[in-house]
Amino acid sequence: MAVDMSMPVLVVDDYKTMIRIITNLLKQLGFENIEDAADGKEAFAKMQNNNYGLVISDWNMEPMTGYELLREVRADDKLKATPFIMVTAESKTENVIAAKKAGVNNYIVKPFNAATLKGKITAVLGEF
């Protein structure tokens, strides 16, 4: 099934520059409807009112981390099926395993490039 490029995508990061980088890369890949949030709490609130087709989240944020957001999302009946990619500088084995166990769909370590982002989105959503 083809990926709907008009579906809303939520980018969550506390660094505006990183939001800008990911947003630009997503636009280059053809995604048209990109929103952002500065931390897990803001993201979770936005997710209550929008049906996002993909969430791309950083890990280390205040007051709610991306890891907490992931667990909240997976525990929420309405949101638990939302594809979730973690993009983070947290590269310890314990982080990757914890995220995988919490139900993350894919994991990208920073710094990353456009090809890596595209590859992981394809792995999660299918070819586009």
Added chain:
Amino acid sequence: MVAAPTEVADKVKGAITSLKESNVRDRPLVEVLELSHQLADAMKFFFGSLDQTIQGEFKYIADFISKAKDEISDLCPNEISGERIPGASLELDAVVKDTEEATETIMTEAETLMCAEIDDPAAYKEQVDAAMMRMIEACSFQDLTGQRVNKVVTTLRHIEERVSAFSEALGVQDNAREETAEEKRDREQLLNGPAIDGPEVAQDDIDALFGDAGDDVNQDDIDALFD
């Protein structure tokens, strides 16, 4: 004022001597007086040595305090808290500001080019050349931030050397301390931050873990990450 123990012993001894000199004939009393005399001598010796021990202890404590005071002065705590740390903090603020400004410039130039009209190749080339030049100029921040970071590193080394010397001179041992709320959160949320010299687990190893069709992490996947 309370008399010193050795002074008391001297008084007791004096009293016994004067009793002995008063021509006491009663034999048992003479023996008691002799024993009392010896006891007073022993008391004087005991309290005398005790005085010297206490005096020695006080001298040791006074020397230690004096040495600690000298070491604290050598530490230059006022200079560290009043000049070096605020200076380092300002340098780091400037690093953040410089990198933000450079990133903003480069990103804006790139975004502008991505949206540029390419109908007129000559005008487009001129626009690209100008944008590239501004991006190159913006990269000059790296030289400045490098110098600023070096200053901060120098300050940290200075503090490290002073604190180490202070700790060594006074024979300080680290006490066990309670975890702060911030440290607890970092531990619970697995917040380790970026690793030195690149990611601890390579993207390829992570990809191998996520290549599995199953949702659960199996032991082989975990083992692969530790290889």
